[in-house]
Amino acid sequence: MTSLAAQKMVHAKAPGKINVFLKVGALLDDGYHDVAIAYQAVSLYEEVRAYPADDFSIEIAGTVELSRVPTDGSNIAIRAARLLARRAGYRGGVHLEIGKHVPVTGGMGGGSADAAATLLACDALWGTELPRDEMLSLATQLGSDVPFAFTGGTAIGTGRGDQLSPALAQGQFQWVLVVADFGLSTPAVYAELDNHRDRHAQDIFPAEVQPFVDANVLQALRAGDPHMLAETLYNDLQAPALHLEPSLASVLELGEENGALAGVISGSGPTVAFLAADLDSALELQIALSAARLNVVRVTGPVHGARLVNL
Numbered sequence: 642m643t644s645l646a647a648q649k650m651v652h653a654k655a656p657g658k659i660n661v662f663l664k665v666g667a668l669l670d671d672g673y674h675d676v677a678i679a680y681q682a683v684s685l686y687e688e689v690r691a692y693p694a695d696d697f698s699i700e701i702a703g704t705v706e707l708s709r710v711p712t713d714g715s716n717i718a719i720r721a722a723r724l725l726a727r728r729a730g731y732r733g734g735v736h737l738e739i740g741k742h743v744p745v746t747g748g749m750g751g752g753s754a755d756a757a758a759t760l761l762a763c764d765a766l767w768g769t770e771l772p773r774d775e776m777l778s779l780a781t782q783l784g785s786d787v788p789f790a791f792t793g794g795t796a797i798g799t800g801r802g803d804q805l806s807p808a809l810a811q812g813q814f815q816w817v818l819v820v821a822d823f824g825l826s827t828p829a830v831y832a833e834l835d836n837h838r839d840r841h842a843q844d845i846f847p848a849e850v851q852p853f854v855d856a857n858v859l860q861a862l863r864a865g866d867p868h869m870l871a872e873t874l875y876n877d878l879q880a881p882a883l884h885l886e887p888s889l890a891s892v893l894e895l896g897e898e899n900g901a902l903a904g905v906i907s908g909s910g911p912t913v914a915f916l917a918a919d920l921d922s923a924l925e926l927q928i929a930l931s932a933a934r935l936n937v938v939r940v941t942g943p944v945h946g947a948r949l950v951n952l
């Protein structure tokens with residue numbers, strides 16, 4: 642398959658996300674959990690440039706710690722490109738240049754954003770023109786958070802987090818992120834939660850089979866009210882992440898002492914997301930946390946999902 646588009650580079654970008662609300666159901670036989678997530682895409686983007694090539698290769702640069710990013714065929718962007726080629730019957734390859742700005746293994750879906758942007762870039766480069774529902778089905782095969790990186794905005798995710806329905810959200814929320822200098826493995830954090838639930842099975846209610854997003858979360862998003870949303874930030878993976886990395890507790894405290902409305906660990910962590918009342922308090926919080934020598938990034942949400950940049 643050759644097309645005019647195949648003669649040039651295609652540039653796509655996709656956002657990182659914060660889990661505003663994340664409830665985890667019981668462990669299922671397939672090793673996954675049913676979850677109920679309220680996702681918000683935030684203004685921190687992964688950039689993917691796709692060049693015509695005969696085989697599959699990748700080059701990675703960026704503003705975040707890159708040492709944990711695989712550069713071989715196990716990289717999720719390469720897996721995304723190969724999956725699309727197989728699905729579309731495309732016989733060539735691609736050279737991918739990834740610009741990483743979302744913290745790596747940070748609980749913000751950076752790898753998922755790479756995968757979503759790669760699917761979009763390769764589809765345009767190769768002229769495969771796969772329908773959107775098929776692209777979303779490929780996204781689901783690559784990871785539970787990849788469909789959301791594709792759609793962006795604010796959405797509710799159920800099933801593994803991949804069954805999306807849009808959530809109405811008004812206005813812009815101001816977030817201040819504290820990025821750790823270490824990563825947390827998502828399977829390890831889920832396993833820690835399962836172990837905790839097993840150990841305390843006598844004392845705690847069994848996990849819901851089908852968790853759901855609290856109605857107050859939806860109302861706060863709809864109202865665009867950060868004070869309301871702060872009351873409802875929730876993450877079942879926070880306790881196991883804190884158990885694995887106790888130092889995160891002092892980060893959460895520091896943010897709340899310095900004007901954050903509330904803080905929550907995003908996804909499986911270790912990124913801590915603080916919600917601020919407005920831009921001024923977000924800036925103050927950013928200064929205070931930076932003064933404590935933390936790695937701080939200020940973002941807003943919601944933003945759009947994966948997009949082509951140069952078309």
Ligand code: C5P
Pocket residue numbers: 672673674675676783784785786800801802827828831
């Ligand atoms: O889908 P993804 O590859 O991102 O999942 C990584 C790991 O996170 C899974 O292998 C599983 O251990 C855990 N997970 C889960 N339930 C989910 C999503 C992820 O247990 N809904």
